[in-house]
Amino acid sequence: MTVTEIVPFDKRRSKVILEDDFTLVLYRGEIRKFGIEEGKPLSEDTYQEILQEVLFKRARERVLFLLKSSDKTEQELRRKLKDGGYPKEAADYAINFLKEHRFLNDFDYGQRYVEFNSGRKSERQIRYELQKKGLDKEVIQEILSEQPVDEEAQIRAYVRKKCLKPEEMDVKERSRMMAALARRGFSYDSISSVLGGLYSDD
CATH class of the missing domain: 1.10.10 (Arc Repressor Mutant, subunit A)
Known part of the structure; x- marks a missing residue:
């Protein structure tokens, strides 16, 4: 992988843009630490080191922070991580961590969502919103069978x-x-x- 460009992301971080528009978001000190420079290759070993030492932990902390404010589905969390410049490997790690520790369960999320909204939203609206949040149609059907909307x-x-x-x-x-x-x-x-x-x- 070749670093094609390094551009500011915010006051402290920059986007490291690799071939095929693959992007990492790193602090400027981390960019210096790993010797990342425009026009130079980023070895697979260095990339794995960045994942293991930096991005896995940061992605985990990010999803835990996001869950503090409100429940979210797996798809919503993955979208947030992608928007934040986290690669798929880091997102997979963070999501698996949540599932292993039972912090994330789309079925439970759906049950809570239906319970909270069944008195003010139609079944069709609930189905639409849960599908938009990433729940499978079969999962939604199972939840609504157990918790019908009146x-x-x-x-x-x-x-x-x-x-x-x-x-x-x-x-x-x-x-x-x-x-x-x-x-x-x-x-x-x-x-x-x-x-x-x-x-x-x-």
Whole structure:
């Protein structure tokens, strides 16, 4: 690997750009310590030394710090490490460390997420957000099977909050309300079930 460029990253660190746009972010003192210079090769031995002595530990400390503020999925942590200039080997090391010490479990994360949001978000919205965070569809399905989202309760709460009276609405107004609920991600079955039930005492 040849060092093609060294550019400032912040006040104390620089990006070491290697061939194929592969990038390491190191403190300037570390760059001097490992003899890294533009236009010169970076040996595999030196690269492994940087990983073992510097980046593995730094990546581990970074993910532990990130988890202090809020729960995160594996994909979110990997994205943060990549944005911070950590190579895949360092990210793998940090993620494996978290898993070995049970600091990271996407299934547990999903269960907590559903538990926290099931009273204010539709099932479709929860599915979408968990997939975006990197959870597999099968894992999400398993979690939702164990912890179903009560969409009908949410819809009833929405109707009460808005002081709506579907039984007094004309077809156009009723259709508009159903469309608004659908945009919030609620299923047609849940919407129809609640709006039908509102004709009698809730």
